[in-house]
Amino acid sequence: MWICDGGIKEVLVVALPLILSCGAHTVQTFIDRIFLTHYDAGAMSASMLAGLCNFCIVSFLMGLVTYTNTFVAQYGGAGRSERIGPSVWQGLYIAAISGLLGILTIYIAVPMFNFIGHAQQVRNFEIEYFRVMTFCILPSLLATAFSCFYSGRGQTMVVMWINTAACAINIVLDYVLIFGHWGFPRLGVTGAAVATVIAMYGSVVIYALMFFQKKYDVIFHTIRGWKPDFDLMKRLLRYGVPNGVNFMLDMINFTAFLAIIGKYDESVQSATSMVFSVNMIAFMPVVGMGMAVSIIVGKYLGMDRPANAVRSTWIGLSISVSFMTFISVLYVFCGNIFIKPFIDSSANENILLIAQISRKMLYFVAVYSIADAFAIVFSSVLKGAGDTRFVMNVSFVGGLVFMVIPAWIAVRLGFSYYVPWFAITVFIFALAVTFWLRFKGGKWKNMRVIEQHQAEIDEANPIKEIAHL
Numbered sequence: 001m002w003i004c005d006g007g008i009k010e011v012l013v014v015a016l017p018l019i020l021s022c023g024a025h026t027v028q029t030f031i032d033r034i035f036l037t038h039y040d041a042g043a044m045s046a047s048m049l050a051g052l053c054n055f056c057i058v059s060f061l062m063g064l065v066t067y068t069n070t071f072v073a074q075y076g077g078a079g080r081s082e083r084i085g086p087s088v089w090q091g092l093y094i095a096a097i098s099g100l101l102g103i104l105t106i107y108i109a110v111p112m113f114n115f116i117g118h119a120q121q122v123r124n125f126e127i128e129y130f131r132v133m134t135f136c137i138l139p140s141l142l143a144t145a146f147s148c149f150y151s152g153r154g155q156t157m158v159v160m161w162i163n164t165a166a167c168a169i170n171i172v173l174d175y176v177l178i179f180g181h182w183g184f185p186r187l188g189v190t191g192a193a194v195a196t197v198i199a200m201y202g203s204v205v206i207y208a209l210m211f212f213q214k215k216y217d218v219i220f221h222t223i224r225g226w227k228p229d230f231d232l233m234k235r236l237l238r239y240g241v242p243n244g245v246n247f248m249l250d251m252i253n254f255t256a257f258l259a260i261i262g263k264y265d266e267s268v269q270s271a272t273s274m275v276f277s278v279n280m281i282a283f284m285p286v287v288g289m290g291m292a293v294s295i296i297v298g299k300y301l302g303m304d305r306p307a308n309a310v311r312s313t314w315i316g317l318s319i320s321v322s323f324m325t326f327i328s329v330l331y332v333f334c335g336n337i338f339i340k341p342f343i344d345s346s347a348n349e350n351i352l353l354i355a356q357i358s359r360k361m362l363y364f365v366a367v368y369s370i371a372d373a374f375a376i377v378f379s380s381v382l383k384g385a386g387d388t389r390f391v392m393n394v395s396f397v398g399g400l401v402f403m404v405i406p407a408w409i410a411v412r413l414g415f416s417y418y419v420p421w422f423a424i425t426v427f428i429f430a431l432a433v434t435f436w437l438r439f440k441g442g443k444w445k446n447m448r449v450i451e452q453h454q455a456e457i458d459e460a461n462p463i464k465e466i467a468h469l
Helices: 008-039 041-066 068-077 081-116 120-151 156-179 189-211 214-220 230-261 266-302 306-333 335-342 349-385 388-413 418-441 454-460 462-468
Strands: none
Touching: 008 041, 008 156, 008 189, 008 266, 008 306, 008 335, 041 068, 041 081, 041 120, 041 189, 041 230, 041 266, 068 081, 068 120, 068 230, 068 266, 068 349, 081 120, 081 214, 081 230, 120 156, 120 189, 120 266, 156 189, 230 266, 230 388, 230 418, 266 306, 266 335, 266 349, 306 335, 306 349, 335 349, 349 388, 349 418, 388 418
């Protein structure tokens, strides 16, 4: 179980760097939110919603480009290394075109946040943050495409170090630009967004310098494979679009949930933003494990060894559930540890009220966190196999029916903010059960996203091979 194919050692080797990478991003975002809370409580909640709105736009493209991982993993598992470079190039083309077009979303900032209709000061922060973050779409997509070359082949340490470096740069720039230290102007939410853009461009430069090395071109065709491959791109779109749509609809559902919650009052909105920021501590490492499971599943399906993929799934799930259980216990019994960083010694009455509401919301997070681990891992298996349409349909319909609509009804009828939080808990449990049943059904074991190799075709058709001879 430890050293066998798909065993604990392989899962940890692939997963730990991704978990640490996601953890670095979580720490960076968490510190960013703390800085903005000390700058202005409204700025923190505004950056949370504006960041989600920006990510709703980029999430479809991010999900599409990220699916390059599965192609790299399955080609690698099938021993067809020369197809890995061209796969990454198709992702880069999609990233470049869509990233440039994404900058145009700067023009929707004012009408979008006017429609959401939060308090004027919060609205100004939202517009300010969103406008700058539109310039982060291009580098985010390019960095994602480049990273698939390494993560899809299981070389996740490279991704970890580059992401960690980018997060460190982001944190330093946050401190400097939000508060105006070291002679720089005090930019507030604009400074937080500018820091993110600069750090992301830095990661793109590092990835590009490494990707274009000749040693990689010899094996993986990272340079000579630059030409558009329309058949390969068509398959990337076929499987990646549902993955992107799923990612986008998930973000839209959660953003709508946050926007609806904001209709209660500013304290409830800020508390919800604070709790979502805290929850990233538990959520993102499990996302890292899910990415690792998806990569390993893709690899072993490319090798036609689904039993190893099943073994890796259960190992990844066991680790994720253990971690989530530990975090849930901390949420229940030590919730103040997570809330305290948002409160300084001179905290006013409003901040203390927000903290009090946040501690109550953490109980809901503690309940659904374990189910979240099941949902993330099993959905990652399905996506690693190519079952992206099923994941897309379930996530969207479930989010709408169990989360967004109940939250809207609760606000309209004047129910307590506990009702929307109960709804999101039911939604995550429903996802966990549905994805587990799909996994148990086993249809995913026969799915592939890569084309059949000619040798496999000939082996499957021996009469044709004899005629050829």
